[in-house]
Amino acid sequence: FKDGEIDVIYVLGGPGAGKGTQCAKLVDNYKFIHLSAGDLLRAEQKEPGSQYGELIASYIKEGKIVPQEITVALLRKAIVRNYNEGKTRFLVDGFPRKMDQALSFEDQIAHSKFVLFFECPEDVMLHRVLERGKTSGRTDDNIESIKKRFRTFVDTSMPVVDYYNKQNKVLKVNCDQEVDKVYGQVVAELTKAGI
Numbered sequence: 004f005k006d007g008e009i010d011v012i013y014v015l016g017g018p019g020a021g022k023g024t025q026c027a028k029l030v031d032n033y034k035f036i037h038l039s040a041g042d043l044l045r046a047e048q049k050e051p052g053s054q055y056g057e058l059i060a061s062y063i064k065e066g067k068i069v070p071q072e073i074t075v076a077l078l079r080k081a082i083v084r085n086y087n088e089g090k091t092r093f094l095v096d097g098f099p100r101k102m103d104q105a106l107s108f109e110d111q112i113a114h115s116k117f118v119l120f121f122e123c124p125e126d127v128m129l130h131r132v133l134e135r136g137k138t139s140g141r142t143d144d145n146i147e148s149i150k151k152r153f154r155t156f157v158d159t160s161m162p163v164v165d166y167y168n169k170q171n172k173v174l175k176v177n178c179d180q181e182v183d184k185v186y187g188q189v190v191a192e193l194t195k196a197g198i
C-alpha cells in the first residue's frame with residue numbers, strides 16, 4: 004500500500020491487558036476494522052488442512068512468537084480483503100510483538116500511524132487471564148503458559164514498544180482501571196493524536 008492508502012494503528016500490551024476489549028469498543032465508535040493477530044492465528048490453526056496448524060498450536064501454548072512470515076501473510080490477506088470492500092482503517096491488535104515482524108510489516112504492507120500501548124501491572128493481567136481461562140477454552144490461559152507469555156512480552160515485545168517510542172508514535176494508556184475509564188483515556192489519546 005502507498006502512504007495514505009490505509010491507516011494502521013498497532014495495539015500492544017501484555018497478555019490480558021485488555022487489547023481485545025478496547026478494540027471492540029473502538030470498532031463500535033470509529034470506523035475501524037479490528038484485526039487481532041492472535042485471533043487470525045487461532046483461526047488458521049483450526050482451518051482443516053492448514054500446513055501450519057500444529058506449529059501454531061505449539062507456539063501459542065508455549066507463549067512463543069509464531070514465525071513472522073505466517074502472521075504477516077495472514078494480516079496481509081485480511082487487510083487486502085477488507086480494502087477491496089472499501090475499508091481503509093485498521094486496528095492491528097497484538098502485533099508486532101517482535102522486531103522482525105515490525106520491519107517486515109512496514110516493508111511489505113504499510114507504516115503504522117501510531118501504537119496504542121496498554122500498560123498494566125503483571126498481577127492484574129494474571130488475574131484477568133486466569134479468570135478468563137475458566138471459560139475461554141484457550142490453550143494458553145493457564146498459569147504455565149501465562150508465565151511464558153509474560154516473559155516473551157518483556158524480553159521480545161517491549162523492545163518493539165521502545166522502538167516506536169523513540170519515533171514518538173506511542174500513545175500510552177493505563178489499563179489498571181475499569182473498562183470505561185480505560186476507554187476514556189483511549190479516546191482522549193486518539194483525539195490528541197488527531198484521529
Ligand code: UP5
Binds near residue numbers: 022024069097104185
Ligand atoms: N478485562 C479487559 N479489560 C478489563 C478491565 N479494564 N477491567 C477488568 N477486566 C478487564 O481481556 C482479558 C480479560 O480481561 C477478559 O476477560 C476481559 O473481559 C478482562 P482482553 O481484552 O481479552 O485482553 P487482551 O489484551 O486482548 O489479552 P490476550 O490474552 O488476547 O492477549 P495476548 O496478547 O496474550 O494474546 P493474543 O491472542 O494476542 O496472542 C496469543 C498468542 O498468539 C501469543 O502468545 C503468541 O504465541 C501468538 N501470537 C504470535 O505468535 N504472533 C503475533 O503476532 C500475535 C500472537
Ligand code: MG
Binds near residue numbers: 039097
Ligand atoms: Mg486479545
